[in-house]
Amino acid sequence: MTTLKLLRRRRFLPLFTTQLLNAFNDNLYKTAMVLFVVYFVYNSEEAEGLFSAVASGLFILPFFLLSAVAGQLADMRDKARIIRIVKMCEIGLMLIGAMGLYLSWRGFEMPVSIPLGFTTIDTTFPIVLLLFALFLTGVQSTFLGPIKYAILPQHLHKDEVLAGTGLVEAGTYVAILAGTILAGWIPVQFAAASIIGVSILGYISARQVPSAPPLGKVEKIDWHIIRASIALVRNTMHDRQVFYAILAISFFWTIGAVLFIQFPPLAKNVIMASKEVASVFLVVFSIGVAIGSVTINHMLKGDVSARYSPLSVIVMGAFVVAFYVVCKLWQADQPTDLLDVAEFIAWPMATVLLLCLLGISVAGGMFVVPLYAFLTTRVSTDQASRTIAANNIVNSGAMVGGALLAMALTAAGLPIAEQLLLSAAMCLISAWLGHRLHRAELRDQIALAAA
Structure with a gap:
C-alpha cells in the first residue's frame, strides 16, 4: 500500500520517473550504438x-575520474539542482549521439586514426562522435549515481525508504531491459530520434524533483580530481x-565488463546470430542478475552477510566455463548465415547456451548484491554519497583495466x-575476496559480542 501511495507523491514520483527515463535512454543509446557498429560498420x-572494448572503457572512465567530485557535490549541494543541470x-x-548514429546510417565517411599505445584503430568521424557522446553519457551517470540513493531519505519518511528504494531498483531494471530490447529491434535512425525525445522528457521530469539541500556540515569541495579521489578512497x-x-564488487564488475565486451562480437562471429539475438543475450544477463538479487535476499532473510558470496562466484565461474564449452561445440556446427531470433531458438543447443548465460548472471547477482549492502549499512547517512562515489572510483578503475x-x-x-x-579464472580471485570479507564480518561480530 505504501508503494502505491509513493507513486502519487511529488516527493517521489518525479525522481522515480527521471531515474527510469535516464536508465532507459542510456541503455537505448549504448546498445543501439554498439550493435549498429558491430553489425553494420566493421567486418x-x-x-x-x-570497438566494443573502447566503448566500454570510455563509458566507465568518467566514474574513475570524476566520482570523487560527484560524491562531494551530492553531499554538499542541493541534489535536486544537480539533477536538473x-x-x-x-x-x-x-544530440551529439543522434548525429553520430544518423551519419553512420547514411554512410558518411571521414577517415580518422586513433592511437591506443599498443594498436591503432582506423575509424571514421561519425564513430568518433558516437564514442564522444558515450563518454559524456558516462559523465552524466557519474554525477547522478551518488544522488539516486542518497536523496531518498530526505524526501521519504523512515518507513517509506525501503519501499522507495525497491521501486527505484525495480524501475531501473525495467528501464534497462526496455532500452536494451528496443535498441536491438528498431532501425538505428529511429533510435537516434528516440534518444533526443527521451532526454527532453527526462529534463521535464527533473524540474519537478523537490529541493534536497545538504544534510551535514557543508565543507569546501576539492576540485583536484586526483587528490580528491585518493583522499575519498583512503577515508x-x-x-x-x-x-x-x-574490492570484491570491483573485481566482479571487471569480470562483468569483459563479458559485456565479448557478447556482441561473440554473438555475431561465433554464434552467427543477428543483432536482435545479441540484444537477447544482454536481456537474459540483466534478468539473471535480478533473479539472483531476489534469491539471495530471500536466502539471507534481510541479514547483511557475505556468507554465500564465495560459493556464488565459484558457481558463476563454472557456468562461464560451461558457456565456453557450448560455444566451442556450436562452432563445430556453425550456421553459414546470421540467425534471426526464431532460427536461433530452433538451433541445436540454443537452450543450453541461454541457460548457461542465465546461470552466469543469477550466480553473479547472488554474489554482488549483499556486498552493496555493506556500503550503506557500515557508514553514517551523511557519508552515503561519498561512500558510493569511492566504490564507483575503485569499480570503474578495475573495469577500465578489464577493458584494456x-x-x-x-x-x-x-x-x-x-x-x-x-573471465572464469577471475572468478576464483573474486571468491577469495568474498571469503576475506566474510572472515572480517565474523571477526567483527565476535568482537561486538565480547564487548
Whole structure:
C-alpha cells in the first residue's frame, strides 16, 4: 500500500520517473550504438572486439575520474539542482549521439586514426562522435549515481525508504531491459530520434524533483580530481568490511565488463546470430542478475552477510566455463548465415547456451548484491554519497583495466571465445575476496559480542 501511495507523491514520483527515463535512454543509446557498429560498420572480429572494448572503457572512465567530485557535490549541494543541470546537459549529449548514429546510417565517411599505445584503430568521424557522446553519457551517470540513493531519505519518511528504494531498483531494471530490447529491434535512425525525445522528457521530469539541500556540515569541495579521489578512497576504505566489499564488487564488475565486451562480437562471429539475438543475450544477463538479487535476499532473510558470496562466484565461474564449452561445440556446427531470433531458438543447443548465460548472471547477482549492502549499512547517512562515489572510483578503475586487458588480448589475436576462460579464472580471485570479507564480518561480530 505504501508503494502505491509513493507513486502519487511529488516527493517521489518525479525522481522515480527521471531515474527510469535516464536508465532507459542510456541503455537505448549504448546498445543501439554498439550493435549498429558491430553489425553494420566493421567486418572483422578483431575490429569489432576492439570497438566494443573502447566503448566500454570510455563509458566507465568518467566514474574513475570524476566520482570523487560527484560524491562531494551530492553531499554538499542541493541534489535536486544537480539533477536538473545534468538532465539539461543530457539533451546536448544525446544530440551529439543522434548525429553520430544518423551519419553512420547514411554512410558518411571521414577517415580518422586513433592511437591506443599498443594498436591503432582506423575509424571514421561519425564513430568518433558516437564514442564522444558515450563518454559524456558516462559523465552524466557519474554525477547522478551518488544522488539516486542518497536523496531518498530526505524526501521519504523512515518507513517509506525501503519501499522507495525497491521501486527505484525495480524501475531501473525495467528501464534497462526496455532500452536494451528496443535498441536491438528498431532501425538505428529511429533510435537516434528516440534518444533526443527521451532526454527532453527526462529534463521535464527533473524540474519537478523537490529541493534536497545538504544534510551535514557543508565543507569546501576539492576540485583536484586526483587528490580528491585518493583522499575519498583512503577515508572510505579504513573499515575492513567496506574495504573488502569494494574490492570484491570491483573485481566482479571487471569480470562483468569483459563479458559485456565479448557478447556482441561473440554473438555475431561465433554464434552467427543477428543483432536482435545479441540484444537477447544482454536481456537474459540483466534478468539473471535480478533473479539472483531476489534469491539471495530471500536466502539471507534481510541479514547483511557475505556468507554465500564465495560459493556464488565459484558457481558463476563454472557456468562461464560451461558457456565456453557450448560455444566451442556450436562452432563445430556453425550456421553459414546470421540467425534471426526464431532460427536461433530452433538451433541445436540454443537452450543450453541461454541457460548457461542465465546461470552466469543469477550466480553473479547472488554474489554482488549483499556486498552493496555493506556500503550503506557500515557508514553514517551523511557519508552515503561519498561512500558510493569511492566504490564507483575503485569499480570503474578495475573495469577500465578489464577493458584494456580485453583490448590487448584482441589485438594480440586471441579469439573472443577463448577470452571467456579469462573471465572464469577471475572468478576464483573474486571468491577469495568474498571469503576475506566474510572472515572480517565474523571477526567483527565476535568482537561486538565480547564487548
